[in-house]
Amino acid sequence: MRLTLVVVLAALWLRGGLCGEPAAPDKRPKPAAGAEEPEADKRIKELLKTKKVTFDFVETPIADVMNFMQGLIGVNLVVDPNLDKQMPLTLRVNEMPVGQALQWIARLAGGKMDVRDGAVVIEAAKEGEREFAVKPKHEKALLKADHEKMLRKGGQPFGKVSLPIGNGGTLEITLDEEDMGPEIRALVLRMLHRQLIAELAKQDPEGAARLREAMEHRLRLEMEERMRALQKEAEIRRRAAEEDARRGMEKREKPQKPEPDNKGQF
Incomplete structure (x- = not known):
């Protein structure tokens, strides 16, 4: 019985229970304050x-x-x-x-x-982060306004635009490209392409599908080109800002010459 008591006391002493020593700190990582999502x-x-x-x-x-x-x-x-x-x-x-x-x-x-x-x-x-080009405001109103410029007195438009219709063929449509802004011209061409595909699908569905695929491919290429141009422009602006900041820092760090003391000259 006495031997058992001695063993228990020794175990408690080794664990620090009798000496008043604090228990070993919990080293497990605690969640950062504010990390909990609302x-x-x-x-x-x-x-x-x-x-x-x-x-x-x-x-x-x-x-x-x-x-x-x-x-x-x-x-x-x-x-x-x-x-x-x-x-x-x-x-x-x-x-x-x-x-x-x-x-x-x-x-x-x-x-x-x-x-x-x-x-x-x-x-x-x-x-530079926009995935799609934002359409101009009120493009329908712009289209209607520019449509007035497309017509002469006899109601006949002028100027020619060629649209591919597949199998090497083209469709020529007359437009007044000089009086139309680039945004409106692009919008008109998109509308004409849609109408052309719809008409072609009635007679040649496979040809319409090929034309639609070719147009979508071209639009993707144009979008990628615009994105590259925007990224290049953003990079140029970033470098210019860094250069301006560097020059400003050099100007602040450059010691200024003391102004001459003109006292006592007269």
């Missing part, structure tokens, strides 16, 4: 993943699209005032998670989506 943001993200939406927007102003989406999901939706809320948006989705749908809406509007502070935030992206 419950409101968690609920919103879960909703964006699970809720499915189906809609078909055709030339619908961004403001109306956002009102529709807010009523659909029932959460706070904050839109950057720098976004053009009257810009028309065309987007069709079928049983898509609402989070992905909002991301597409934001990207087409020249912005990006985030969830923070208990709300879905659609904010304008920087010019």
